[in-house]
Amino acid sequence: MSKILPINSLNRVPLREVVPLDTPFSVYIFPTTFCNFKCVYCVHSLDHKSMQKKYNFEPQTMSMDTYLKIIEQLKDFPRRLKLLSLTGHGEPMINKNLPEMVQLAKQSDVTERIEIISNASLLTHDIADSLIAAGLDGLRVSLQGMNAKKYKDICGWTLDFEELLKSLRYFYDRRNNCELFVKVIDVALDKGEEAEFYRIFDAMSDRMHVERCRDVYNGVEFTENMREDTLGRWGNVHEPFEICPLSFFQLGIFPDGDVEPCDTIYKPIVLGNVHSETLKSMYTSEKLRQFQVEQLKNKRYQNPKCAICTAPDDVSLPIDRLDDAIDDILSRMN
Numbered sequence: 001m002s003k004i005l006p007i008n009s010l011n012r013v014p015l016r017e018v019v020p021l022d023t024p025f026s027v028y029i030f031p032t033t034f035c036n037f038k039c040v041y042c043v044h045s046l047d048h049k050s051m052q053k054k055y056n057f058e059p060q061t062m063s064m065d066t067y068l069k070i071i072e073q074l075k076d077f078p079r080r081l082k083l084l085s086l087t088g089h090g091e092p093m094i095n096k097n098l099p100e101m102v103q104l105a106k107q108s109d110v111t112e113r114i115e116i117i118s119n120a121s122l123l124t125h126d127i128a129d130s131l132i133a134a135g136l137d138g139l140r141v142s143l144q145g146m147n148a149k150k151y152k153d154i155c156g157w158t159l160d161f162e163e164l165l166k167s168l169r170y171f172y173d174r175r176n177n178c179e180l181f182v183k184v185i186d187v188a189l190d191k192g193e194e195a196e197f198y199r200i201f202d203a204m205s206d207r208m209h210v211e212r213c214r215d216v217y218n219g220v221e222f223t224e225n226m227r228e229d230t231l232g233r234w235g236n237v238h239e240p241f242e243i244c245p246l247s248f249f250q251l252g253i254f255p256d257g258d259v260e261p262c263d264t265i266y267k268p269i270v271l272g273n274v275h276s277e278t279l280k281s282m283y284t285s286e287k288l289r290q291f292q293v294e295q296l297k298n299k300r301y302q303n304p305k306c307a308i309c310t311a312p313d314d315v316s317l318p319i320d321r322l323d324d325a326i327d328d329i330l331s332r333m334n
Contacts, residue, residue, distance in 0.1 A: 002205045004198065006234035008317060015245055016325035020292075020333050023077040024283060025249040027111075028263035029070060030088030031095035032061040033255055037119055037155035039144060041187065043089065043217040043265060054219050055265055061095050062255035067104070069274045070253055074110040076280040084111035087140075088252065089265050093122040099130035106135035113137040119144065120168060121159060128171040136178050141168065143184040146193050146200075154188045165200070172204045181207040209234065217265065218308040233314050238321075241312035243295050245320040251283065261288055266305035289333065296326050 035044045043051060051057045074081065084105055086092050095101070098116070105114050115138035116131070131139065144154040151159045172180050182205040184197055194210055201208040212235060215227040231237055247261035247268075254260070257274040259282050260267045269291050271282040282288065294302070301307045322329060 002202045002208050004209060005207045006209050006211075006236075008234070008315070012317070012319050015248060015320045016322050016329065019248045019322070019329055021249060023079040024081065024251050026083040026085065026251075026263075027074065027081055027279075028085045028088050028250065028252045029067070029101075030062065030090065030252070030254050031067075031086050031092045031098055031101060032059070033057070033088065033090040034059040034061060034094050035090045035119075036094065036121060037091065037144065037157050039155040040222040041185070041213050041216070041220060043220060045220060045222065056267070057089075057265055059090065060255035064097055064100070066255070066257045066274065067097070067101055069257070070279070071104055071108050071110065073274060073279040075108065076278060077110075077283075080109065081111035082113065084114050085117065085263075086114070087117040088254075088263060091119055091122065092116050093118055093120075093127060099127065099134045102131060102136050103134035115140060117142060119155075120164060121157060123167045123171065125167070125170055128167070128174065132171070132174055132176055132178055138179045138181060139171065139175075140181045140183065143182065143188065143197075145184070145188040146190075146196060150188055150190070154185075165204075169204050179206045181205065181209075183209045183211050185211050185213050187213045214314045215310050216314060218310075227310060228313075230313070232316070236317060238313070238316075238318050239323075241316055241321065241323065242298060242300070243322045243326070244300055244306065244309070244312040245316050245322050246311060247288070247292055247295060248322065249320075251279065261291060262311065264305075264309055264311050266309055268303050268305040268309070293330070293333065296322070296330055 038045050048059065086098065086101055092098055102114055105111060114136055116136065117140040120141045145151045148159055148161050151157055182201045197210065198208060211233045212231065213223060213226060214233050215223040230240060250262050252260045252263040259271045259274065261269065261271060271285060271288055
């Protein structure tokens with residue numbers, strides 16, 4: 001039987017007790033920022049010109065040269081990552097090198113887990129076999145409905161839902177040690193379909209969950225009235241986060257090699273680029289330290305990118321909260 005659990009790891013430590021870290025817990029590598037879906041709640045619902053104007057965001061696909069530099073540089077950290085996620089603002093299976101990327105990361109032994117978040121529309125049997133053989137630890141699948149019509153309405157993609165189920169069943173039956181997690185956004189479900197979702201995937205996933213649609217991308221009309229600072233996407237109720245915890249344990253790497261201190265689309269600061277600097281030098285830089293200090297000194301909203309970002313209240317958990325330990329953290333950082 002599948003477990004009804006959110007996507008986030010349950011093996012967490014109180015972040016306030018361990019920062020500053022000498023090695024990030026999580027690194028998000030974006031194999032591509034292109035997507036074949038145009039989901040109504042996502043930045044990809046906009047055209048490329050609008051994305052460039054609003055976010056300075058231009059879809060790209062990562063080269064193997066850039067990826068190899070990243071993997072080599074991850075070896076410089078004193079510890080292994082807890083998570084390497086080949087995910088980020090696009091459909092990772094668009095990058096044809098994805099299985100090789102998984103295999104290289106696995107062989108390098110730089111991380112405890114390697115995961116992918118995908119819409120699974122491109123998941124053929126061959127790709128499934130390749131990812132499993134490469135040593136993938138987790139495939140996170142985001143559904144956009146429970147039938148072809150809803151897919152068309154939500155993401156503009158013509159999809160045979162029964163074939164998608166067959167592909168997921170194929171992966172599940174052959175997954176070895178890889179965990180299959182299936183999630184669906186609540187706005188893609190009609191009345192009564194939540195129970196149907198849990199019934200179907202109870203027998204063909206390891207974990208499953210219905211996520212709450214949130215105002216993740218500023219300027220996307222569909223979600224502009226969904227901002228809720230006390231409710232996360234997994235239904236967890238919390239006090240609003242004044243301090244964003246993401247920059248204290250993450251790095252995000254865009255296809256061109258630019259590095260940011262989180263995994264958002266906004267690039268609140270660019271720490272550098274892997275083609276000219278190393279990940280360790282960026283992670284231990286005064287630039288990142290100053291950014292973190294500004295977060296702790298309640299200057300988050302002075303950064304125009306952070307000011308419009310909902311990630312702290314969207315994906316953070318109470319165990320990540322730093323608001324009540326500011327003096328202790330600043331003392332350790334100094």
